[in-house]
Amino acid sequence: MASKQQGSSGPQGFLLGKLLVALPGMSDPRFEQSVIFMCAHSDEGAMGLIVNKPFEGLTFREMVEKLDLAVSPDATEPPILFGGPVGVGQGFVLHSSEYASAGATMPVTSEISLTATIDILRAMAEGRGPRHAVFALGYAGWGPGQIEGELSSNGWIPCEADRRIVFGRDCDGKWRAALATLGADISGLSAEAGRA
Numbered sequence: 001m002a003s004k005q006q007g008s009s010g011p012q013g014f015l016l017g018k019l020l021v022a023l024p025g026m027s028d029p030r031f032e033q034s035v036i037f038m039c040a041h042s043d044e045g046a047m048g049l050i051v052n053k054p055f056e057g058l059t060f061r062e063m064v065e066k067l068d069l070a071v072s073p074d075a076t077e078p079p080i081l082f083g084g085p086v087g088v089g090q091g092f093v094l095h096s097s098e099y100a101s102a103g104a105t106m107p108v109t110s111e112i113s114l115t116a117t118i119d120i121l122r123a124m125a126e127g128r129g130p131r132h133a134v135f136a137l138g139y140a141g142w143g144p145g146q147i148e149g150e151l152s153s154n155g156w157i158p159c160e161a162d163r164r165i166v167f168g169r170d171c172d173g174k175w176r177a178a179l180a181t182l183g184a185d186i187s188g189l190s191a192e193a194g195r196a
Contacts, residue, residue, distance in 0.1 A: 015041040015147065017109040019165065020048060020156045021178045027155070030085050033175045036140055037094060037166050038158075039106070039114050046142040049083040049094055049114075051166050052174035055137050063135075064125045067118065074127025079169065083136025092116045092136045094166065099123070099130035111163055132167040157182065 020036040036048040060077050083092055097113045099105070104117040123129040142150070150156055159181050165174050 013041050015046060015048075015158055017112065017161055018158045019051075019161045019178050020147075020158055021175065021182075023154055023157055031140070031155075034140075035165065035174045035178045036084070036156075037108075037112070037161060039092075039094075039108050039139075041147070043144060045144050046147040048140045049092055049134075049136040050081060050140060051094070051134060051136075052171045053082040054171050055080040055082045060124070060135060064121055067121065069118075069122050069125045071125045072127045075125050076127065076129055076133065078124065078133040078135050079171065081134055081136045081171075083138045084140030086139050086141045088138035090116065090138065091121075092139060093120045093124070093130075093133050094136065095120070095130035095133035096163070096167070097130075109161065112161065112166060132163065134167060 015038040018038050020038060022031050022034045026032050026034070031050075033052075034050050035052045037051050038046060038048040040047040058080050060080055061071055061075065063080065064071055064075075078093075082088075093115050095113055095115065097107060097109075097111055099115075099120070100113065101115050101117060101119045101123075104119060105113050105115045107113045120129060124133065147156075151158070157179075159178055162178075162181055165177050165181075168174060168177075
């Protein structure tokens, strides 16, 4: 799917590299107050990672030790996030683009890339990984036309991806911060469509 993203033009792919922010009244409790970084979007569907819901009960250090990776004192401790309800056994590292693993890293924007191999976990455990990163278990996925339908029914609002929101440590504040980039006052937002 990544190769189709690069050549997307027109309305297809318009969410690639953006944040999707759940509006108040989101009907699916798994996505309530979620902020999703969109990693892929084409006529084949869409995929993103929730960047503001911590995965409780697991630290990065514990996870890499379970994978039998040596952890150096220089290891970074990125947050472990619930990336979405699909493939919760799969791990994804969303990271700053100065790091790349040959054949495994997918650039999403000029500043943010996605890698889903053990090589990046090893690099992070050894203290030679990306400067900024979050680790997500699972992802949010949509079939063809599904996310466009959810946008038109006022479930989500897209906004530009701000690295401070994507990689920030304040998970509780990311939803309000993302809405603030739109100049949105959440007290006036509703999931109900207006009627004239």
